Amino acid sequence: MFQMLRTPFSVAHYKTVAEKSRARLLYGLIITVLIIFSIFTFYTVANLFTPGDRPAFRIGVFGWVMLISVYGLGVLTIVLNRIGRQDWSALGLLVLVFMGTVFPGIPSGMSYAPSGATLLFFLMMGGLLLQERGIVLTMIVGEATLAFSIFYQRQFMATPPLDNPVATFTTFTLVIFGAALCLGLFLRLFKIRQNEQVNRASRGRQELASLTTQLAQRISRHFVLADLLDSTVEDIRKTYPDIYHVQIFLTDSEANEARLAASTGDIGKTLMRRKHSLPIGSRSVIGQVTANGIPVIAAAGGGETVHKRNEYLPDTAAEAAFPMRLGNIVIGALDLQSRLRDVFDDSDDMTIFQSLADSIAIAVDNARLFEQTENRIQENQRLIDQMRNTMREVERLNSELTERAWSSYLSYKGDALGVTVDLESKIVRQSAELTGSLDFAMREGRIVQSQNRDQNVISAPLRVRGQVIGAMEFETGEFALTTEDIELVNGVAERFSLALESARLYEESRRVAQRETTLNQIGARLQTTNTVDALLAETARGLQASLGANRVAIRLGSPPKTNGVEER
Numbered sequence: 001m002f003q004m005l006r007t008p009f010s011v012a013h014y015k016t017v018a019e020k021s022r023a024r025l026l027y028g029l030i031i032t033v034l035i036i037f038s039i040f041t042f043y044t045v046a047n048l049f050t051p052g053d054r055p056a057f058r059i060g061v062f063g064w065v066m067l068i069s070v071y072g073l074g075v076l077t078i079v080l081n082r083i084g085r086q087d088w089s090a091l092g093l094l095v096l097v098f099m100g101t102v103f104p105g106i107p108s109g110m111s112y113a114p115s116g117a118t119l120l121f122f123l124m125m126g127g128l129l130l131q132e133r134g135i136v137l138t139m140i141v142g143e144a145t146l147a148f149s150i151f152y153q154r155q156f157m158a159t160p161p162l163d164n165p166v167a168t169f170t171t172f173t174l175v176i177f178g179a180a181l182c183l184g185l186f187l188r189l190f191k192i193r194q195n196e197q198v199n200r201a202s203r204g205r206q207e208l209a210s211l212t213t214q215l216a217q218r219i220s221r222h223f224v225l226a227d228l229l230d231s232t233v234e235d236i237r238k239t240y241p242d243i244y245h246v247q248i249f250l251t252d253s254e255a256n257e258a259r260l261a262a263s264t265g266d267i268g269k270t271l272m273r274r275k276h277s278l279p280i281g282s283r284s285v286i287g288q289v290t291a292n293g294i295p296v297i298a299a300a301g302g303g304e305t306v307h308k309r310n311e312y313l314p315d316t317a318a319e320a321a322f323p324m325r326l327g328n329i330v331i332g333a334l335d336l337q338s339r340l341r342d343v344f345d346d347s348d349d350m351t352i353f354q355s356l357a358d359s360i361a362i363a364v365d366n367a368r369l370f371e372q373t374e375n376r377i378q379e380n381q382r383l384i385d386q387m388r389n390t391m392r393e394v395e396r397l398n399s400e401l402t403e404r405a406w407s408s409y410l411s412y413k414g415d416a417l418g419v420t421v422d423l424e425s426k427i428v429r430q431s432a433e434l435t436g437s438l439d440f441a442m443r444e445g446r447i448v449q450s451q452n453r454d455q456n457v458i459s460a461p462l463r464v465r466g467q468v469i470g471a472m473e474f475e476t477g478e479f480a481l482t483t484e485d486i487e488l489v490n491g492v493a494e495r496f497s498l499a500l501e502s503a504r505l506y507e508e509s510r511r512v513a514q515r516e517t518t519l520n521q522i523g524a525r526l527q528t529t530n531t532v533d534a535l536l537a538e539t540a541r542g543l544q545a546s547l548g549a550n551r552v553a554i555r556l557g558s559p560p561k562t563n564g565v566e567e568r
Contacts, residue, residue, distance in 0.1 A: 013084030225367040229262035247335040284308035289321040324361035402467040441471040460493040
């Protein structure tokens with residue numbers, strides 16, 4: 001009570017700038033009406049007062065009712081405005097204006113109403129057309145017109161003059177001033193609300209830009225889709241304090257359901273564990289949004305609302321859902337729930353939330369594309385690794401086959417093949433001694449330079465498919481080889497190795513061809529023989545001729561039995 005007496009015009013119960021400005025406007029209008037009524041009452045009592053009379057008794061019962069009602073309503077309206085009941089305070093002010101301005105004119109029959117109405121209409125038109133400048137201009141013109149009309153009525157009109165022209169002029173002046181003040185305050189409040197809407201829209205765009213930027217940054221940091229959605233709903237809840245729960249649903253066309261993909265708080269974790277989902281097209285906010293692709297706002301309670309009560313969210317008073325669209329395809333919905341019933345009434349906020357839902361849809365699509373790209377890259381890498389392993393295995397097998405082939409070839413040719421050429425004495429030997437440098441080059445698989453008395457000896461390995469099949473060496477006198485010379489030696493060794501492999505393959509193919517020819521000849525002779533004895537003899541002669549065998553034995557039948565058991 002003492003606090004109310006110290007600050008009777010407090011606006012502490014209001015949060016927004018518009019609400020505080022409206023509260024101050026109500027205070028100003030209440031005080032203005034009370035001041036105008038008090039002045040009007042003073043002039044009325046002064047005109048009714050005559051020497052010897054008592055003013056309190058000349059006012060009458062009607063006057064006392066009016067005085068008590070006006071001042072009582074004034075105090076009540078101030079109290080209502082101070083405690084945060086703005087709507088009730090505005091209604092009380094309307095009743096106060098009626099009691100203070102219209103009600104006193106009832107006994108006189110509203111004789112001055114038409115003239116006052118024209119001046120007030122002129123004043124309002126000036127304020128609406130030219131705003132503050134129009135109010136000042138119409139006040140000056142109105143006062144001048146009022147003064148001139150009173151002067152003209154007294155000097156030139158045949159009608160009875162006014163009893164008290166000063167009181168008439170003063171009354172109309174107060175009414176015009178009060179109307180101008182009210183109109184000016186109204187215009188100021190309108191501008192404040194307009195600026196607040198602009199600022200709110202600007203803040204909304206900034207918040208939307210900030211959330212969109214955070215989404216893009218998370219995608220660039222390679223966030224997985226689940227983490228991206230979880231962080232997004234938490235950011236939305238923190239950015240908009242009137243919204244206490246935020247969810248994102250993603251559609252599943254195969255199951256014809258909208259599945260919960262992200263939800264805030266512990267309740268959200270519970271719903272995620274339960275794998276919460278809603279059928280597309282069902283009688284629910286999410287069902288309607290995902291089916292029709294248009295935003296849906298629903299209040300909790302009532303039989304006609306599409307809001308479906310959730311036992312884990314009993315405090316929800318209003319729910320709004322916005323489709324997450326990619327072109328004409330709805331991939332999900334952004335679901336917002338609030339404890340305030342009228343929180344989603346602002347159309348500007350609805351535009352911002354829809355833009356946010358579209359941004360989330362793009363982010364979801366980008367995250368999915370990124371995951372698909374990552375999976376494709378991993379699959380390609382797996383295939384590349386598999387191919388490399390296969391190639392290494394092929395190379396290993398080729399190396400083993402090459403080693404076996406050359407081992408078989410050298411066994412067929414003899415212990416070792418080689419040649420030694422002495423260019424000074426022009427002696428050629430069909431053999432080559434395995435020197436230390438040749439052995440080292442074959443074991444290490446690289447070119448070796450060594451000194452043998454006054455000669456520089458170069459040894460280079462011969463390699464086919466990674467397998468060393470031999471080595472070659474030569475003497476260059478006292479001069480060591482340069483890098484270019486070594487590269488040349490490498491090139492010669494590679495070409496020589498390929499030529500050796502080609503020659504071996506050629507010889508191998510000839511040998512195989514000869515063997516096939518021999519087999520074909522033996523087979524042809526066998527086809528001309530009709531008896532078993534002739535076949536045995538012809539086969540023996542064929543083996544003797546093809547293999548150079550000294551003795552051939554062929555036996556038909558089972559092995560002899562020992563003690564009733566066949567020998568094996």
